[in-house]
Amino acid sequence: MNSSVMLLVLLGVPFCASVVLAFVGDRKFAPEINILGSAATFAVGIGLALEVYVQGPMLAGGRFFFVDAFNVYLSVLTAFVSMTTAVFSRRYMRREREHGRVGHVGMRFYHAMFQLFIFAMLLCLLTNNVGVLWIAMELATLSTVLLVSLYRTPTAIEAAWKYFILCGVGIAQALFGTVLLYFAAEKVLGEGGEALLWTNLIRVSGSLEPTVLSLAFVFLMVGYGTKVGLVPLHNWLPDAHSEGPTPISAVLSGLLLNIALYALVRCKVLVDGSTHTHHAGNIMMGFGLLSIIVAAFSLLRQKDIKRMFSYSSIEHMGVATFAFGLGGPIATFGALLHMLVHSLAKSAIFFTVGHASQMHRSQDMARIRGLFRGNPLVGWGLMFGVMAIAGMPPFGIFTSEFLILTATMKDAPYLTPFLLLGLGVAFAALFRKVQPMVAGDVPSYQKAMKVAHLPVILHLVLVLAIGLYMPDFLNSWFHTAVELLK
Template sequence: MSALYLTLVLPLFGTLLLSLIGHWRSAGAINLAICTATFVTSLLLAIDVFNQGPLLSPDKMFYVDAFNVYLILLNAFVGMTTAVFSGPYMAHELEIGRVDDQRMRLYYSMYQGFLLTMLVALSTNNLGLLWVAVEGATLATVLLVSLYRTPESIEAGWKYFMICGVGIAQALFGTVLIYFAAERVLPGSEESLLWSVLHQHATELEPAVLTLAFVFLLVGYGTKIGLVPLHNWLPDAHSEGPTPMSAILSGLLLNVALYAVVRFKMLIDPALGSNLAGNMMMGFGLLSFVVASLLLHRQRDVKRMFSYSSIEHMGLMTFAFGIGGPLATFGALLHMIVHSLTKSAIFITVGHAAHVAGTQSIDKIRGLIRTQPAVGWCFLLGTVAIAGFPPFGVFTSEFLLFTATIKSWPWLVIPLLCSLGIAFAGLFRHVQPMVFGEPPAGQVAVKANMWPVILHLLLVLWLGIAIPGVLASWIDQATTMVVGKGLL
C-alpha cells in the first residue's frame, strides 16, 4: 500500500519542487531522479500486486489490479526514459533561445504534474476522480503545447484545449448518468461511484441508462484517445509541442483514455448482456485505423506523421477491445505496451533528428544515417517496429489481433490488412529518404543520448521474441478481468 502512496506522492512533490527550481541547470537531472524514484516505487507496487492480488486502499479511494498495475509500471517507465531525453533536449532549446527560465519552470513542473494525473487516473477507484484526473492531464499539458509561443503552437494549444475540454465534458455527463443508475441500486450510498462496488452490482444496473451513458463516455474519452472524427487536436498538439511532450502524450495519455473506456465497458457488458458497447468501439476503431493510415501519406511534418500513426494504432486497440474475447483482449493489452514503448522511442529519435536537420519538415530532413548513424538506425528500426515487422513485439500483438478478427469477423480483416499496407507505404515513403538520402551540405551530428531509444527497442524486440512469463500471466489476469476468461 505504501508503495502506491509513494508512487503518487513523488510526482506531486516533483510538481511543486520543480515549479520553484525548474530553471536550474540541474533541473533536468532532478526531474530524472524523481521519475526514477517513481519508477522504483511503481515496481515495488507491481511486485505487491503480483504477490497479493488486487489492492484496495483502506479508504477505498484507490484500487490496483492486474489490469492497471502494468499500465502504471509502463507509465512510470516511459516517464523515466523520456526524462533522460528531456533534460539535454530542453537544455538545447534553452540555449537556442526557444524558451526562457520561466517556461522551463512551467515545463518541468507540468511534466511531473502530467505524470501525476496519469498515475491518479490509472490507480483511482472512483470513476468521478478518473474524470477529474483525465481532465487534469489536459490542463497540465495544454500550456506545454503552446510552450514555444509561435502562432502555430498557440493554435494547436487552443484547439487542444477546446476540443478535449468539450469532449471530456461529454464523459462527465456519462459519469453522472452512471452515478444516476447506481443510485437506483445503492440509494444514498457514498460509494456508488466506486468502480469496485459498481463492478459487483453491474448486472443490477439499468441497461437503458447505461447504454446512453456509454455513448457519452465513448465520445468523451474517445476524443482523448484520438478516435476519428474527434482526432483533430492530436496531430496539432503532437507536432507543435516540445518533443518530450509528444513522446509521453502519444505513449501514455492515449493509453490512459483507452483504459478509461475499457473500464466502463467492463461495467456495461454484464449489465446489457450484449456486445453493444463493443460494437460501437469496433466501429470507431476501424474508422480511425483506416482514415489515419490514409492521412499518413499527406503529411509534411515528421511529428504530425507519427501522430497519425498513433491514431492508427489507438484505433486498432479500440477495435480489438471492441471485438472482446480473450484472444483479442490479450492482443490489445500487449499492443498497448509495445505501441507505447515503440512510439515514445520514435518521438525521442525524431527529436534528435529535428535537432540534426534544424527542422521538422519531412522534405528537409535528409541523410540521417550518414550524418549520425545512431540516430538514423534507431529511426529506421523504430519505424520498422511500428509498421509491424517481425521480430518486433508490434508484429506479435497485431498477429494476435488479426487472428482474433479472422475468428469472429472474417470480412473485417480485409480493410484492416489493406490499411496496414497503406500505412506501411506511407511511413516508408517518407522515412526512407530521411534516413538514406543525401545529407545537405554542412549537416553535422548533434550530441544525442540514444540509450533510452535502444532500451525501448530492445524491450519491444524481447516482447516480440518471447514474452516473459510474469508479464504474460499479468496480461492474462487482466484479460480474465476484462472479458471473464483467460487465454493461457
C-alpha cells in the first residue's frame, strides 16, 4: 500500500467510526464497532510502522504528514492502547448503563467522542505542521471535556469545567509560542504554510533567531506543559482523570499526556538547534523534578483510588520530562522507553481500578478491600500493576528509571538525591495504600462480577517482557529516535 493512502486510512478509520457511532452508539452492537474500529486502526498502524522500519523516515500527503521513528512508535502505542481500552470499555460501560449512570444519548456521545479523541491524537502525532499540531491538541482536549462530565454529578461537572478552562488557557499560551516560532521561521523560509512544516524548520533551525526562540519556548513550555500535567500547572489533572468514566481515565493518563510531551519535545529540538545552549533543557529539568517530588508527596495524602493514580501519572510524566531535559543518548533512550512502559502499565492499572471500584460501587480506598480473594485477576492485576509502576524489577519501568538515574548520576550528580527521594516516596506511598486493598477478607458489600481479562494481562505481560528482553526492532527504533532528538 502507498504510504499516503496508509496514513489516510489510519486517520480515516477513527474519524469515520466516530461519525457512525454518533448515530448508533447506543445500540447493542456499538461496543463491537468501537473495538473493530480501534483494531483496524491498530492494524494499519503496524503496517505503517513496518514501512518506516524498512524505509526510514518519510513524508507523505504533499509533505503534510511526516513519519519518523519517534512518532511512529507513539502512534502504534496510541492505537494499541485505544484498542485494549475499547475491549475493556465494552463490559465496563454496559455495567455503568445498568447502574443507571449513563443514558442513550450519553452512550452515543461516549462512543463517538472516544473515536474522535483517537483521531485527534493520531493527527497530533503524524502531522508535519506545527500549527496543525496545536489544533489537533486542542481538538483532543475538547473531545474529552464532555466525557469527563459524562455522569453529570456536581463533582464531575466541576472537574470538566476546570479541565476545559485551565487547559484552554494553557494551550492558548502554546499558540502564542507557535506564533513566535512562525515569526522567526518566516524570516528564513518565507511566508506561507511551508514555514511551519517541522521538516523545514529542523533543516534551518541553526539560522532561526535565538532570542525569539527562547521566548517562544517559554510559552510553548507553559502551554504544552499544562497538558503534560507538570507541577505547578497540574491542578486540573487529578480531577479530570478521576471523575470521568474509567476507560477515559486510562486513555487520558496513558496516552494524552504522552502526546503533549511529544509536542513539547519536538519544540525543544528546534529551540536547541537555534540557541545552542542548554536553556530549554534546564527549564524542562526544573519542571520535571518539581513534578516528581510534589506528586510523590501528594500520593501519600490521597483517599480516592483514581486520584492517587492520577498523581502517579504526574510523577511519571515528570520523570520523562526530566530525562528529555537532561538530554544525552542514555537519558533520551530512557525517556522514550519510559513513555512506552508507563503508558502500558498505567492503563492496565486503570482497568483493574475500574473493576475494583465497580465491585465496591465506590472509589474510596477505605472501602475497597479483599481483592485477592474477591477476584484474583483484579487483585493480582492491581498488585502487579503497582509493582510495575513503582519501578520494581524485572518490569520495564525499572529499566527506564534505572537508565535515567544512571544518566543523572553522570551528567547532573547533584540532582540524583532529589530524584531518588521522589521515586522512593512514591514507591512507599503506593505500597502502603495498595496493600490493605488487595489483602484480607472480602467485605460483605463487595459484588462479584465478570471482568475483562485480556487487556490487563496483555499490558502487564508486555511491560514485563520489555523489562526482561528488549526486542531488536524496538531497540533500533529508539536508537534512531535518540539520534533525531540529539
